[in-house]
Amino acid sequence: VRLRPSGAYGEHNPKRHVGSNHQRYEEGDATWLFSTDMSLNAVLEERTVVLRGRVTFMLGADDPITESLAALASRFLDETRRYWSDWTRELAIPFEWQAAVIRAAITLKLCSFEDTGAVVAALTTSIPEAKNSGRNWDYRYCWLRDSYFTIQALNRLGATRTMEGYLHYITNVFTAARDAPLQPVYGISGEPQLTEIISSHLLGYRGMGPVRIGNQAFEQTQHDVYGAVILAAMQSFFDQRLAAPGDVTLFQRLEIAGERCWNLYDQPDAGIWEYRGRVRVHTFSSVMCWAGVDRLARIARHLSLPERESVWRQRASQMHGRILAACWDQQLGCFTEAWQAPAVDASVLLLAELNFVKAEDPKFVATVDYVGKHLRRGPYLFRYTAHDDFGAPENAFNICTFWYINALAAVGRRDEAREIFNNMLKRCNGLGLLSEDLDPATGELWGNYPQTYSMVGIINSATRLSCPWEDAL
Template identity: 55%
Template sequence: LRDAAFVVRALNRLGATRSMEEYIRYVFNIVSAEGDHEVGPVFGITFERELPEREAEGLAGYRGMGPVRIGNDAWRQRQNDVYGSVVLASAQLFFDQRLENPGDARTFERLESMGRMALRMAEEPDAGLWEFRGRAAVHTYSAAMCWAACDRLAHIATELGLTDRARYWHDEAVALHERISARVWNERLGHFVDAYDGEHLDASLLLLADIGFVRGRDPRFIATVDAIGKALGRGDYLFRYIAPDDFGTPETSFNICTFWYIEALAATGRKRRARQMFEHMLSQLNPLGLLSEDLAPGTGEHWGNFPQTYSLVGLVQTAMRLSRRWEDEL
């Protein structure tokens, strides 16, 4: 569920309307069962809530890079960005006129449970987008995605003519935005930080403009993009963070983060550099046009899970961002 918004956006841009509608239905079936309770970040394809993880002791892993894990213990984690992700994905139901079964007032009412959970969990510590196993914090991205849930509910209610609900969600979104902004902008460092009252950077901050939390030309966002490029950039690649995690100090770039950085460069007006980096990433595709989860900056070697949907979604979204409008070609 955590990646629902990314998946729906990519399916929409590929014109896969039927697949998008079926995926949103799958998401709705999950959240409807949860009601006003915390929602986990991962589920099995047949709605399993528990995905016990174990290590395959007899397997060394690719090039000895174990452990090899079966299952996914992330199901135990709290990842509060999931509420925003579900609402952003589901918003397509109310605005996309191509869909056979558009959203209505009843659908909106069911979706409001995600908004209530977003308000409840926005400023609670979680494992964050990167699924940290050894620490928790009020992560900027998670809080901002909870704001996005409230903001989109206000837009949906307006579209449906539900004036009272639109006003309610608008007011809640404005208040939450003010609280988050006060805690994630570091005046001394001059950029947004990864968590409340923090001092570090991670690549998820590049998404603040994409979800509408700030404008792309906001000086604070531009400063954050510049700081991320300097701290996390390695040539034409971007690390998601550089602080040691559960597996040690990161050694490889994270492909979707590189695409996020390219999109952020374009949003801040630096399209030439964005195109250069995008063309370089295209040159890293394997002969089948696929990407792994990570790339080694020194060699361009593919690392991590392969093939990786996250990386390919990033490629699709970035391609659309950099595409010239028909009007520009005339």
């Protein structure tokens, strides 16, 4: 057994105080206690020991332990199992792939910070997207776009409390931002400054640095975030189960985001893929802005606010026409990644999901075909294939494969969608989890882990493809 805690991302070792069967670690204001019923000296000296029975290790807060360590660990395990059993029992899961959906839902719940309502994109930093690629990022923060997808997936299962917590978080972010533009990403307590630095003391995953702390994306302009905030709040106005449903006050806050959608939908930004070296008027950003305005019109109608409904509906109609004209490429025969740009990325697969076009629209059907021909490698999908700041992408992007699965199902290619989905489930590790990326040649997982995007994909595809309960029983 090796226990080697360090502080400040490997810069220095904490102070250690050894007791009879425990060791206390002090690092700044934090104190941690390691306790065991195994030989403490064997652990501290990292000696090989032949076990004669079960042993217990516990590393946690510096709280007194008033019962045997084995009994305490057993009680904690029982309480944990009981909690998650009770929580999952309330989920509205699909008939098929239940274990995968339950694991994904638990993972998304664990990626939410109960204290503030923030939802992190992943629990790790700097696991590279591909071997020795340098595409190493810190995902331990709350992306407003990613959070929308997480909220939407959990809502589909009936787990709406995460949405309620997130709305509290985003309200605080709005209030703190005042008139400043919304950032794409914030800290879990709403902190805006996420200055990106590189650790000089950590080698990185399998020696593949750099290890980044913080994320430069907080400085970027990504216009889709305004639509994402509105869409994340949408269900709160219509779900009668909620203790505090959306009201006129929340609607008026969301109208601030709606004004940004209206003013920015045709302006360049870094886009969903967070390009660091270019800006364009990205189709996904434009469509998310349209979706935000469209949903405000629906909410206004629900709240019996006809004047506000008229304003937002007229704006949505105008936006829809301009985006449709600018993002359809007649020569390619597909929707493109940006206005008047003859290239495609996987985000255009979401146009039907966002109700921008109907799934049966010939333009969307043609787009699904085009994406499959140009971004698919075996059963896996790349987000794009063009060179970016780090060269050409090497690995598939897991959430994009799920988007492709859902798009296939939407256009009537259901059997093909099920086949690819079952293959993706085989790529999960032994815990049923997925990271961000995948090597299409080997199936090896890469990127930060577990990735909320990818776990969202499991839930959304399973609920879309599963045989209905009433047909199965």
